[in-house]
Amino acid sequence: MNAPPNVVDATNSPIVAAYVARTPRSAQAYEAARRLLPGGVTHDVRYIRPHPIYVEHAGGARKRDIDGHEYVDYQGGHGALILGHAHPEVVAKVAEQLARGTHYGANHELETRWAGLICDMVPSAELVRFTSSGTEATMMALRLSRAATGRQLFLRFRGHFHGWHDHVAFGVVNHFDGTPTPGVIPELAENVVLVTPNDVDGLRAAFAEHGHAIAAAIIEPTGSNYGQVPLADDFIRVLREETKRHGAVLIFDEVVTGFRVSRGGAQAALGITPDLTTLAKIMAGGLPGGAVAGRRDLLELLDPERAEARGIEKIGHQGTYNANPLSATAGIATLELIRDTDALERTHAYAARLREGARQVLVEEGVAWGAYGTHTGLHLFVNPNGLAIDPASFDPMAVGFAGLKIPRGNQVGLKLRLAMRVNGVDLAAWPGGPCSAAHDETDLDRTLTALRGSIRMLREEREIA
Numbered sequence: 046m047n048a049p050p051n052v053v054d055a056t057n058s059p060i061v062a063a064y065v066a067r068t069p070r071s072a073q074a075y076e077a078a079r080r081l082l083p084g085g086v087t088h089d090v091r092y093i094r095p096h097p098i099y100v101e102h103a104g105g106a107r108k109r110d111i112d113g114h115e116y117v118d119y120q121g122g123h124g125a126l127i128l129g130h131a132h133p134e135v136v137a138k139v140a141e142q143l144a145r146g147t148h149y150g151a152n153h154e155l156e157t158r159w160a161g162l163i164c165d166m167v168p169s170a171e172l173v174r175f176t177s178s179g180t181e182a183t184m185m186a187l188r189l190s191r192a193a194t195g196r197q198l199f200l201r202f203r204g205h206f207h208g209w210h211d212h213v214a215f216g217v218v219n220h221f222d223g224t225p226t227p228g229v230i231p232e233l234a235e236n237v238v239l240v241t242p243n244d245v246d247g248l249r250a251a252f253a254e255h256g257h258a259i260a261a262a263i264i265e266p267t268g269s270n271y272g273q274v275p276l277a278d279d280f281i282r283v284l285r286e287e288t289k290r291h292g293a294v295l296i297f298d299e300v301v302t303g304f305r306v307s308r309g310g311a312q313a314a315l316g317i318t319p320d321l322t323t324l325a326k327i328m329a330g331g332l333p334g335g336a337v338a339g340r341r342d343l344l345e346l347l348d349p350e351r352a353e354a355r356g357i358e359k360i361g362h363q364g365t366y367n368a369n370p371l372s373a374t375a376g377i378a379t380l381e382l383i384r385d386t387d388a389l390e391r392t393h394a395y396a397a398r399l400r401e402g403a404r405q406v407l408v409e410e411g412v413a414w415g416a417y418g419t420h421t422g423l424h425l426f427v428n429p430n431g432l433a434i435d436p437a438s439f440d441p442m443a444v445g446f447a448g449l450k451i452p453r454g455n456q457v458g459l460k461l462r463l464a465m466r467v468n469g470v471d472l473a474a475w476p477g478g479p480c481s482a483a484h485d486e487t488d489l490d491r492t493l494t495a496l497r498g499s500i501r502m503l504r505e506e507r508e509i510a
């Protein structure tokens with residue numbers, strides 16, 4: 046069964062009442078959208094009832110809705126905007142490029158410069174093939190792996206998100222038993238081996254049983270969802286060993302972690318080099334774009350001459366918007382700023398202060414939740430199962446995969462997000478948020494004040510003890 050959708054129970058809820066009262070234009074916009082868009086949204090994560098907010102402007106760490114309210118933003122363009130919204134340098138370069146043309150239907154030098162930056166920064170990147178999204182990048186990485194190994198099985202981890210294509214559409218928010226979600230053919234699901242994160246024995250057993258047939262293993266290298274369920278470093282080391290021993294391709298899905306955990310992504314920080322890396326989000330500077338990068342011999346399956354020289358059939362790959370000049374321009378500008386400035390260090394430092402501040406608020410307010418995360422992220426564990434938690438010493442590793450995932454439809458998590466919006470902060474759905482280099486001390490104060498206020502609102506309506 047699917048978990049209940051993100052519908053907030055409005056019965057006797059001053060939080061919902063306050064949210065509805067201050068967002069009448071968003072409510073109206075949502076009603077209009079529902080007549081034309083399924084569920085009124087264009088991305089599942091934006092679905093929340095009574096209605097989402099409609100945004101008309103964003104700059105730096107802030108955005109403004111159509112009712113005129115400003116929010117400290119922790120959506121960060123679903124993680125694409127580590128420099129904040131509308132970074133002046135990125136905007137200027139994209140505007141210049143816009144005037145020079147948006148699509149040449151031809152090669153351009155920007156794509157080579159863009160690939161050069163990726164190869165310089167990401168340890169595993171020897172060659173790059175651009176796509177239009179992260180979903181397409183993981184799809185291509187899997188196809189490359191299957192073609193290179195001549196094998197069919199594909200190993201991945203419960204809760205790890207790799208986009209929405211058929212191979213990765215189950216075992217993420219539900220169907221943890223590996224059965225296909227509607228529309229996915231059973232034969233495809235049967236070719237996926239699902240392993241629980243941090244279960245070293247389960248991982249070794251999966252390779253012992255299927256190793257000879259596994260084409261690739263794919264993983265979010267800091268754990269699912271920006272590290273919501275963190276991974277032990279040793280677990281990834283075992284995965285590297287097992288893939289090597291069994292001749293399977295190791296794919297790091299760095300769509301989120303690329304250019305975020307470090308300039309070279311999670312792989313540089315971990316000191317573990319995968320065979321293929323999938324990238325998107327930050328890589329394209331807030332415009333649509335993705336890439337597969339990695340071992341030359343694997344990417345060469347896309348090269349007509351090299352494939353022929355190796356006596357293998359080339360893999361087909363098209364895509365109208367692959368490496369389009371606008372995305373390439375935004376990507377180059379963003380990656381150069383990350384490479385040449387302290388944007389990343391500032392973002393990490395802000396996120397650490399935010400986590401510490403949030404922890405302090407939980408302690409002072411006496412709430413049995415956890416505030417945690419690594420690199421640029423904050424995660425708020427709202428403790429759906431009422432565990433005995435001391436927020437001062439909360440350790441997500443002790444809770445584990447099954448406990449850390451906040452079920453969709455969890456009223457405390459949903460009401461927290463609405464209350465935070467009432468208090469001027471837009472959290473990502475986890476709940477939590479990726480931080481950006483644009484967040485500053487004023488944003489920090491505002492966020493922590495909003496968190497305290499939201500906790501008190503939740504307590505007043507008896508959602509928390």
Ligand SMILES: Cc1ncc(COP(=O)(O)O)c(C=O)c1O
Pocket residue numbers: 123177178179180181183206207208209265298299300301325326335
């Ligand atoms: C780890 C990871 N992989 C892949 C994707 C899919 O990327 P896109 O939304 O660009 O298709 C996402 C998107 O959030 C992601 O977080």
